[in-house]
Amino acid sequence: MSMIRVGIADDHPVVLQGVSSLLRTQADIDIRFATGRIGELLELLLDDPVDVLVCDYEFEMDRHADGLNLLNRIRRTVPHTRVLFLSSHSSAYIVSAALDAGAAGFIGKRHEEFANLAAAIRSVNNRNVYVPDSLRSRMMSASANGSNRAGWLNRLSEKEATVVRMICEGLSISDIAGRLNRSPKTVSNQKNAGMKKLGARNDVELAKVMREAES
Template structure:
């Protein structure tokens, strides 16, 4: 950090995790923690009200007004392009991890790793470098050797059914009525399926379909 103090925001929906990380970073004289957030609503409020250099955020924080996961990260980059993003995750899906790196996140850490890795990651990204958790490096290397079609095998039968019907032109509400499920259930299955396919939005989902033909794959082939 070369003696320069950085303003940092912590975001995680687990209070114990938040407290543990905060105590670690408070020991660093170069880090000034300007606030903590439990969801994207609180995170964006802090970013709109105070100068922030780095955001250290959990990947999955449901319930916020600005979403979570890939949707939240893309919105953060769009609204606050000068803020450095470091993501904490329990994800082990190589395709999704690769997507997180590709959109320009500067740091990616595995929640299962040693917490002492976090101060090192903050120091590295503050100095302008990227930091990838050692435990995630092998997963990303694996992804580089896997074809796009392998992502489909990660889907549950229900997730594939929902995505195929959506790509076929049905709305979430129409799919819910067809299966006699709630719109929320269908929306969550679509969202989880898109995360597994590393699609940040509907446009990317349609693009992937044009590449691998999702609508031509019968659910029983990967039924779980």
């Protein structure tokens, strides 16, 4: 049996332990390391190359280690390692941007997706791109409206874009309403409309989409 060398990186200890426990039951997967720190991850990748890296999309303790920035650092370090992102933030834009930048796959942390992690690892190790059906359908829907970065932002009206950017700057609905001379209800509706168009489910995901779309 050909063994798949796997590394795991996630700064949440519970997730790190859960992924390790799940994969240790797979006869064809050899866990070479598990770490919660980016600095250590890059060193480990050089010292003990792996076929597939299961990696969180964002490391809260490193402001330079989220999304595409993290992927670029990993790919510069070990260009032949397949990166499978594991994340609770899975808007269609974030997934599309990661795949376009060279990620081998994207899988959510929800149980129904997480349960397929071993199959996802085998798929990307065989040079396939892995995206769960639930994410694939959202991506196909979004791509019908334009998948490039400019296209995503162009989907917002001028008023929606203004509100979304102010939300991402940390302003509250009431603060924005006061500054723009709009009612809180109007601002809230414009925010929700912008989130829907960008495929973001919450403020954290909205900030990620906007940050990467404007980078």
